[in-house]
Amino acid sequence: MKEDLYLSLQPDTLPSFRHLIGSSEPLSTAGALTPLRSEANSSSDFINGYRMGEELEAEKHVNYILSVEKKKDDFESVVMEHIRINGAYWGLTTLDLLGKIGVVDSEEVVSWILKCQHESGGFGGNIGHDPHVLYTLSAIQILALFDKINVLDIDKVSNYIVGLQNEDGSFSGDMWGEVDTRFSYIAICSLALLHCLDKINVEKAVKYIVSCKNLDGGFGCTPGAESHAGQIFCCVAALAITGSLHQIDKDLLGWWLCERQVKSGGLNGRPEKLPDVCYSWWVLSSLTMIDRVHWIDKEKLVKYILDCQDKEKGGISDRPDDAVDVFHTYFGVAGLSLLEYPGLKAIDPAYALPVDVVNRIFFGR
Amino acid sequence: MHGRPRKPPTPEEEKAYDAKAAKLRSLQTQFLHFHHNQIYTKEALEVCAKLVESNPEYITAWNYRKLAVEHIVSSHSESDLESDPDCIKSIFKEELRVTERALAKNYKSYGAWYHRKWVLRKGHSSIDRELQLLQVFLKQDTRNFHAWNYRRFVAALKNRSDEEELQFTTDMINDNFSNYSAWHNRSVLLSHLLEKKVDGYFPKEKVLTEENDLVHQALFTDPDDQSGWFYHHWLLDQIVKIKTPLLVYTWPPHGSNLEVWVDGCLDVEGVNSSTITIESSMHDTNKDLVWKPLSTNNSGRAQAWVTHLSFLEEKLHFSQANPIKVTMGHSEGIKAVSDMISWGDKKFHSYEARPMESSQINFSNPLKNSDDNDLMAYKWNAETVANEISLFRELLSETDCKIGKLTLARLLTALDAMILYNKTSDSNEVVHFEEVLELYSDLMKVDPPHSQFYKDEYSLVLLQQLTSTPESLLRHCYHYRDSSPSSINSYICLRLCNLSLSRIGSIEQLLWIQMLDLSHNHLHSVEGLEAMQLLSCLNLSNNKIGSFSALEPLKLLKSLKALNISYNEFGAHSVDTRRYSCSSPLNHTVGADWNFGDWNPIDGIDFTNCWEAFSIFKDLKLTQLEIIGNVIAEENFKLFLVKVMPSLKWLDGVELQ
Known part of the structure; x- marks a missing residue:
């Protein structure tokens, strides 16, 4: 889970931020892009229950993501340098959901990814950085998007992750031993994508996650830690991938999760907190996996996400009229995909990859 | 970015950003050079400190600091330590200082909090100092879950008692009821204390009553604040929930296909011939019974379990006279569908119970709780739930609060269920289906975004009502x-x-x-x-x-x-x-x-x-x-x-x- 890495870049903690990536540079790929919403333009009819007057600015989001990719020297990019691989995953997955991953030079991306690999088998957030599971999952997911998992030395990568499982079933994020259920999810998701889940003790891994279950049916980072929608996604998805959803009290957790929807239609991550577009993903995917997603008002949430778009320059922000970033653009688009917004590819709620990518991995002949 | 307004920067701001970017870039380049060449000089550590203080989530830099500390500590010879026993201490003191400055910059930095834990695990810093630090961060943001997690870490490391920590949550809650983090931690601590039956926390009835009083204050102060409600829900669960699974329903009482429904927790496991006893004149022994969970996953758990009995032939003849034996077993079913089923209305005829057929409408047999010990607990539980019901009726007469309504509906349902499981023959308590249904239909109207949630609940209650009596x-x-x-x-x-x-x-x-x-x-x-x-x-x-x-x-x-x-x-x-x-x-x-x-x-x-x-x-x-x-x-x-x-x-x- 990358959320809190990014969450740490708070306005109150970083004194100033360039809020937008400049759009002065002309886009060479722009000509190749066609709007996804051409038919919808002329009508304000409901499609799948959504009023099309409020539209997804798909083309602008594509341009925005491509522009972020090109910028390397402004303050924002420098601050994010150590998690560039996470940024690449958010951006590229968004492009795929928008049907535009074809505009990216996959060979260039794959060769850069491989340069981020450490001799231990794990990946760093950028070239020359220390390995951590946070970046290793992003690397695997990006390769999956391009159907290039086979460029990896599967044994080497999986052994790195397997070596991080602790005696109690939990996972450390790297050799320094920080334990968190985020890392349990990452390890389980990564190994499943590599068809190596049987290399760890799944039973103990599940037992540890269950030991982090709280009074409200949610999950925290470690036993006793407070429930948080991002953490709940990690634990629910890890339980989903290991066929252990029966460990969840779906009605209790479903009620807590559906109560994350506030009056504006947006979702918050914990009780009495402000809504944020990123929870469109954490809460929605969890509700989807436990089959309780009908407990929220989908139409209102769609509207909230669309209201957070920068309609001029592309990109999506945490709340309406805030500065956009790749992270929220990804979670906004991924949320809309789970809400069956027309024109978007479907996303898998557990592996956080487009459904066709996941199907190719698990059902491909 | 979180909370940053969407407006273009002024030229001055732009200039400032560029300067900052250049400065940060230079720190990063220098740092990576030191890291890759394993240079742990004072100057290198200073560059690293500047980097984590301006970008606390730069994980590689924290890793480098740990390597540097290990390197420096191990390079001190024993004679060094004798001449300057405080030199190790001062190294770790510096690490504590760097984490403090990084946290001041970003109090949600995973990397900085973890680095501090790493230092503490090595035996440095005191509990007073850490509690003081926490005081600062929890004052700044009372919901900071990093700080709460760190507090639990410190409490465990320094063996602080659960009671002391519980008192801390009381103080935080008294300060401001709207603190979900504090309520959460309270539920964790109280669970431990109740489980371990610590002095003053046993029997649980007294504790639960006090907790109820505390949370009522929060709920009545601001019924629309969610913080207390989830804690209240958990408390009620402690009162209402059946601790051990109960065998609740079985059908048929005797027959070819005996099915058991277990209630009281999500799913149960371990149903087998030693945990479930079947007495019947028709079969020989329990030993050869194989119970299967009716579950779509491989968990070995289910609410419903099924087993197949083998009959003793000499007794089978006997049982044919037994009306319950008309169990419409598998063989009959297979034969029946050899004709196409038409779901058209004209095929259905209203059912009139005739003596001959009454045996076919077999109600599943509820099994009653007959344990006397449980009956005592039941009385207290039922009384508490009844008190809660009247309290929330009162609240709802003053304010139109949705979670209050939901809670009342749940309380009424819980009371009905308790009465059913513990029914004595002479009891004829009121059943609240109508009132509960009304509450849910009302909730669908007052809280439309969650109407499907209430509708699901409504459906469950409606089915309970429909199936509650043979009539x-x-x-x-x-x-x-x-x-x-x-x-x-x-x-x-x-x-x-x-x-x-x-x-x-x-x-x-x-x-x-x-x-x-x-x-x-x-x-x-x-x-x-x-x-x-x-x-x-x-x-x-x-x-x-x-x-x-x-x-x-x-x-x-x-x-x-x-x-x-x-x-x-x-x-x-x-x-x-x-x-x-x-x-x-x-x-x-x-x-x-x-x-x-x-x-x-x-x-x-x-x-x-x-x-x-x-x-x-x-x-x-x-x-x-x-x-x-x-x-x-x-x-x-x-x-x-x-x-x-x-x-x-x-x-x-x-x-x-």
């Missing part, structure tokens, strides 16, 4: 008679159509049903039906079922012959909410042998799009299926179904060749 259930029972003269079949069909049901419940009352009509409702899931082991005909037409994986529970119904899923939403959705509840390679619940190797594809059928249908239908032995009126039901797909189910005789009313 109310009989109103929905019909005779199904086939017109063909050769047929001697006569089913009793339970028809629960047009009730706006969005969810199925109370299955424990319906274990005996063979024919069930749930058409014209709003169901999108059939979870629970797996317990109806005698079901052979099921009508789910005109509902909202959106994926084949939602039918997974039906795979456990070994007698199911006729299924109607016409006019649903199969194929209409890109998102499948049941994808992870059904067994597949995606969730590693099927073996390596799970493949379509022996299945030859049909033109126009994409394998990755129909694996759910394949995995469901290949295990169903249907003779009859209606699937018309679904997006997916085109000709190719029908060909696919015929191929997957060789047993199929009728598809959409057409007899197959």
Whole structure:
């Protein structure tokens, strides 16, 4: 889970931020892009229950993501340098959901990814950085998007992750031993994508996650830690991938999760907190996996996400009229995909990859 | 960015950003050079400190600091340590200082908090210093979950007692009721104390009463603040929840196919011939009974379990005179569906209970709680719940609070359930179905975004009401008679159509049903039906079922012959909410042998799009299926179904060749 890495870049903690990536540079790929919403333009009819007057600015989001990719020297990019691989995953997955991953030079991306690999088998957030599971999952997911998992030395990568499982079933994020259920999810998701889940003790891994279950049916980072929608996604998805959803009290957790929807239609991550577009993903995917997603008002949430778009320059922000970033653009688009917004590819709620990518991995002949 | 307004920077700001970017870039470049060359000089550490203080989430820099500390500590010889015993201390003191400055910059930095834990684990810093630090951060943001996590870490490391920490949550709550983090921590600590039966926390009744009083203050101060409500819900759960699983329903009392429904927790495991005893004149012993959980996953847990009895032949003759023996077992069911089932209204005749047939309407037998010890606890529990009910009626008379209404509905339901399980023969307490239904319909109106949640709850209560007495259930029972003269079949069909049901419940009352009509409702899931082991005909037409994986529970119904899923939403959705509840390679619940190797594809059928249908239908032995009126039901797909189910005789009313 990358959320809190990014969450740490708070306005109150970083004194100033360039809020937008400049759009002065002309886009060479722009000509190749066609709007996804051409038919919808002329009508304000409901499609799948959504009023099309409020539209997804798909083309602008594509341009925005491509522009972020090109910028390397402004303050924002420098601050994010150590998690560039996470940024690449958010951006590229968004492009795929928008049907535009074809505009990216996959060979260039794959060769850069491989340069981020450490001799231990794990990946760093950028070239020359220390390995951590946070970046290793992003690397695997990006390769999956391009159907290039086979460029990896599967044994080497999986052994790195397997070596991080602790005696109690939990996972450390790297050799320094920080334990968190985020890392349990990452390890389980990564190994499943590599068809190596049987290399760890799944039973103990599940037992540890269950030991982090709280009074409200949610999950925290470690036993006793407070429930948080991002953490709940990690634990629910890890339980989903290991066929252990029966460990969840779906009605209790479903009620807590559906109560994350506030009056504006947006979702918050914990009780009495402000809504944020990123929870469109954490809460929605969890509700989807436990089959309780009908407990929220989908139409209102769609509207909230669309209201957070920068309609001029592309990109999506945490709340309406805030500065956009790749992270929220990804979670906004991924949320809309789970809400069956027309024109978007479907996303898998557990592996956080487009459904066709996941199907190719698990059902491909 | 979080909370940053969307406006273009002024030229001055832009200039400042560029300067900052250049400065940060230079720090990063210098740092990576030191790190890659394992340079741990004072100057290098200073560059690293500047880097983490301006960008606290730069994980590699924290790693470098740990390497540097280990390197410096190990390079000190013993003689160094003797001459300057404080030198090690000062190294760690510097690390504490760097984390403090980084946290001042970003108090949500995982890297900085973890670095501090690393220093503490090495035995440096005091509890007073750490509690002081926490005071600062929890004052800055009382909901900072990093700080709360760190507090739990420090408390455990320094052996602070649960009572002391509980007092801290009391102080935080008294300071401001709206602190979910504090309520959460309270539930964790109190669970420990209650579990360990610490002095003053046993018996639990006194503690729970005090906690209730505390949380009531929060709820009544601001009923629209969610913080206290979840804690209150948890407290009630401690009072209402049955601690050990109870054997609640069994059907039939004796017979060929004995089914047991267990309640009191999510699912149970470990049902076997030593934990469940069956006394009957018809079979020999419990020893050879094999219990199977009715569950679609491999967990070995389920709410409903089934076993098959073998009869003693000499006693079987005896039992034929026993009306309960008319159990409409499997053999009869199979014979019955050799004619096509028509769900048209004219086939159904209202059911009149005649003495001969009354044995066929068998209510599942609720088993009562007869333990005297439990009865004492029950009295206190029931009294507490009754008090809560009157308290919340009072609250709702003053304010229109949605969680208050929901809580009242839950309390009333809980009270009804408690009365049912502990009923003594002379008790005739009021049952609150009508009031609860009214509360839920009201909630649908006052809180429209969550109306589907309330509707699901409404459906469950409605089904409880319908199945609560034989009279109310009989109103929905019909005779199904086939017109063909050769047929001697006569089913009793339970028809629960047009009730706006969005969810199925109370299955424990319906274990005996063979024919069930749930058409014209709003169901999108059939979870629970797996317990109806005698079901052979099921009508789910005109509902909202959106994926084949939602039918997974039906795979456990070994007698199911006729299924109607016409006019649903199969194929209409890109998102499948049941994808992870059904067994597949995606969730590693099927073996390596799970493949379509022996299945030859049909033109126009994409394998990755129909694996759910394949995995469901290949295990169903249907003779009859209606699937018309679904997006997916085109000709190719029908060909696919015929191929997957060789047993199929009728598809959409057409007899197959």
